[in-house]
């Protein structure tokens with residue numbers, strides 16, 4: 089329930105306003121002056137305050153300044169007598185949402201409050217990020233979908249413990265971001281976060297990469313080398329693409345997980361480490377266990393606390409906030425001042441299938457930054473793929489055939505021919521009678537198109553630019 093604070097020295101007004109607002113389901117408290125309002129706000133949290141401009145002790149304008157300093161998101165509406173309207177206008181520059189002239193009409197007041205609170209909750213929803221999840225390079229974890237809010241709260245809890253975590257999700261869903269968030273929001277944050285991409289290291293080198301080696305332990309080992317496990321001591325070791333390690337390495341990894349001990353190559357001394365393991369994969373580990381390419385015992389060791397990242401298509405409410413986030417990021421990087429995305433471009437972005445997830449979205453926005461000369465991202469600056477789509481998505485709207493099924497005459501051939509005829513006419517209209525364009529975008533082989541035009545006696549030229557003018 090929304091909480092509202094009313095401050096006015098006129099007791100009659102306080103009572104009537106309080107009663108009217110309570111009737112509309114608001115939780116209301118009232119005080120008689122600005123000072124009391126300040127005291128109240130220190131111990132309570134309100135979404136909105138109604139302040140009389142003329143009040144003893146601290147007037148409405150002074151109170152507004154103080155309240156806003158304490159809580160910038162508080163909505164303030166001033167209540168003012170006619171003689172103080174200029175002050176109230178001035179106050180909107182100090183952050184007041186609006187003012188109402190006395191005598192106050194309950195209807196106007198309720199309407200204005202409803203509108204203000206709606207705007208406030210919309211803004212808050214849009215700017216929802218996970219401020220509690222910090223990353224040292226200033227990058228943020230964005231998401232307002234129910235799915236991501238769950239992920240954020242899981243990260244919060246998992247960051248505090250030492251148990252291994254297995255992060256699963258398609259490519260580009262943010263697995264590495266989760267791993268870093270786990271490290272930098274927990275007690276290990278002042279030690280190292282070490283990331284190893286298991287699929288990028290050749291099989292012959294991976295053991296040395298993990299555990300290190302002594303000088304001369306194998307051909308080419310001309311220095312003693314510290315492995316990643318030792319390097320990450322006290323911190324977190326992120327094993328990316330864990331699904332790609334060999335059977336032999338799986339055994340060795342299992343042993344470190346169980347005993348926290350390992351032996352560098354060529355050494356006869358066991359090393360003990362305190363490392364938190366976070367692993368990630370986009371492979372289907374369940375299938376790999378079934379076909380024997382991933383050890384079940386290792387899987388259970390790693391999978392004590394799983395984090396599953398949904399694909400971007402499964403959390404569409406995040407698309408718009410992510411776009412906003414990337415625009416701000418690239419504005420800084422490219423020293424540009426892109427303000428928004430055009431409606432048409434936004435609708436293409438919102439409905440795209442995003443097989444490459446957030447990484448793809450980030451790349452698309454960066455692409456637009458490079459190409460877009462104006463302060464608004466338009467369809468023209470999106471990658472080729474979206475240009476194609478633009479035409480495709482227009483077909484059902486612009487050229488939707490006026491075809492009606494003839495239910496009196498349930499004859500398949502007749503209905504099909506009628507449909508074809510109308511479809512071709514609409515397609516030619518859309519592509520201004522150009523045969524090649526029509527064939528390409530309406531997805532008809534050119535030969536078929538020409539044959540059908542002849543069959544129905546349709547002349548493509550009739551739809552060319554000059555004759556199309558004045559149509560519709």
Ligand SMILES: Nc1ncnc2c1ncn2[C@@H]1O[C@H](COP(=O)(O)OP(=O)(O)OP(=O)(O)O)[C@@H](O)[C@H]1O
Nearest residue numbers: 228229230258259260261262263264265370446447
């Ligand atoms: N929720 C998010 N908020 C902000 N940025 C995000 C979010 N999720 C992912 N990103 C960004 O998208 C990009 C891809 O994320 P990341 O590298 O973590 O994905 P991944 O799952 O590890 O992908 P892959 O499987 O291909 O390695 C990164 O630049 C990352 O910062």
Ligand SMILES: [Mg+2]
Nearest residue numbers: 260263264328
């Ligand atoms: Mg990754």
